[in-house]
Amino acid sequence: MKIVDILIGKIKIPLKRPFKTALRTVYFAEDIIVKLLTRSGLVGYGSAAPTLAITGESSDSIISCLVNNLKPKIIGADLSNLEKVMNDLHSSFVNNTSALAAVDMAFYDLLAQSLNLPLYKYLGGYHNLVFTDLTISANSPEVMVADSLIALDEGFQDLKLKLGLNPSLDFVRVQAVRTAVGNKVKISLDANQAWGAKEAVRIIRRFEKLNLNIEFVEQPVKAKKLSDLRYVTQNVETDILADESVFSPYDALQLIHHKACDLLNIKLAKAGGIFNATKILNIAEAAGVECIVGCMLESQISVTAAAHFAAAKKSIVRCDLDSPSLLAENPIVGGAVVEANTLTLSETDAGLGIKEVLNVEYLKF
Numbered sequence: 440m441k442i443v444d445i446l447i448g449k450i451k452i453p454l455k456r457p458f459k460t461a462l463r464t465v466y467f468a469e470d471i472i473v474k475l476l477t478r479s480g481l482v483g484y485g486s487a488a489p490t491l492a493i494t495g496e497s498s499d500s501i502i503s504c505l506v507n508n509l510k511p512k513i514i515g516a517d518l519s520n521l522e523k524v525m526n527d528l529h530s531s532f533v534n535n536t537s538a539l540a541a542v543d544m545a546f547y548d549l550l551a552q553s554l555n556l557p558l559y560k561y562l563g564g565y566h567n568l569v570f571t572d573l574t575i576s577a578n579s580p581e582v583m584v585a586d587s588l589i590a591l592d593e594g595f596q597d598l599k600l601k602l603g604l605n606p607s608l609d610f611v612r613v614q615a616v617r618t619a620v621g622n623k624v625k626i627s628l629d630a631n632q633a634w635g636a637k638e639a640v641r642i643i644r645r646f647e648k649l650n651l652n653i654e655f656v657e658q659p660v661k662a663k664k665l666s667d668l669r670y671v672t673q674n675v676e677t678d679i680l681a682d683e684s685v686f687s688p689y690d691a692l693q694l695i696h697h698k699a700c701d702l703l704n705i706k707l708a709k710a711g712g713i714f715n716a717t718k719i720l721n722i723a724e725a726a727g728v729e730c731i732v733g734c735m736l737e738s739q740i741s742v743t744a745a746a747h748f749a750a751a752k753k754s755i756v757r758c759d760l761d762s763p764s765l766l767a768e769n770p771i772v773g774g775a776v777v778e779a780n781t782l783t784l785s786e787t788d789a790g791l792g793i794k795e796v797l798n799v800e801y802l803k804f
């Protein structure tokens with residue numbers, strides 16, 4: 440199956456409310472759309488969200504990587520040699536993981552379509568439902584309580600609270616939300632690297648002492664400081680989830696070898712797509728470490744690809760695939776059907792099941 444053309448487009452999607460983390464505040468979601476065409480007439484979709492603060496990629500850098508580095512290698516590529524094609528792409532540059540992921544998911548979309556299978560069946564076919572939490576942006580305790588109650592009303596039972604914007608308020612934020620939502624609701628926390636190692640241990644132990652019943656704490660300390668992450672993991676009872684610390688299979692190996700976290704957050708945008716995400720999952724499985732599949736603030740295309748990956752595998756126990764629920768509009772026709780905390784994948788649509796992207800401006804280059 441040969442690739443004969445690539446179209447690259449841009450979309451901008453308004454959010455229901457500003458998305459605020461310790462790393463960034465965002466007022467709309469941007470996405471770069473990739474559309475691959477094969478000689479036999481199949482169309483494969485992928486997308487990449489510029490998350491400069493995490494992957495180091497902007498819209499311009501994603502487009503430049505697609506046009507200058509990826510396009511010359513993929514036009515004429517034969518996907519029946521996927522292993523060769525992917526190894527060539529992965530070894531031709533470092534970083535640019537979201538750009539690579541967009542192409543990777545379009546490849547998998549095409550491969551599954553060529554066998555007339557939904558992607559989750561092509562990848563393993565464990566089940567076709569994925570359940571997600573909902574992220575509550577970092578705000579004042581009052582706003583976070585109000586947003587949490589709205590989320591419960593909408594049908595979410597699992598909340599991820601963003602912390603780390605003025606850490607002195609973090610304890611009040613978590614306690615206020617726990618009091619408001621009661622004990623049945625699952626609460627996890629994401630500090631997006633905002634705490635120091637000792638500060639993280641102090642804060643997490645305080646949550647433990649007061650029985651705030653936290654599922655896990657995500658990326659408490661700086662991404663590159665593996666010894667700090669290890670220090671936190673070894674000194675608290677609560678599970679620690681590595682996010683920004685794990686991009687590659689090698690990162691996963693290091694984190695597991697050094698017992699620096701309890702759980703791994705796999706995101707296609709960090710791993711460079713399904714090819715390497717599968718390697719991370721295999722390493723984690725062999726080590727008995729559970730994985731969560733997460734997302735950036737991104738469109739329905741890449742979240743659908745992540746949902747197919749998660750649904751294909753038995754060992755993915757939880758998902759943070761809530762981006763479609765944070766967007767005020769959905770310009771993507773097809774893909775996962777999102778109803779509150781449930782993403783349902785069609786058992787009959789082949790590939791990702793993406794039909795069309797509305798209001799997309801394809802670039803000329």
Ligand SMILES: C[C@H](N)C(=O)N[C@H](CCC(=O)O)C(=O)O
Pocket residue numbers: 460463490493574629631682733734735736737759760761762
């Ligand atoms: C949207 C998702 N629930 C999430 O919170 N992802 C963030 C990073 C997203 C971004 O900044 O676009 C995370 O897990 O750190």
Ligand SMILES: [Mg+2]
Pocket residue numbers: 629631657658682683
């Ligand atoms: Mg995170």
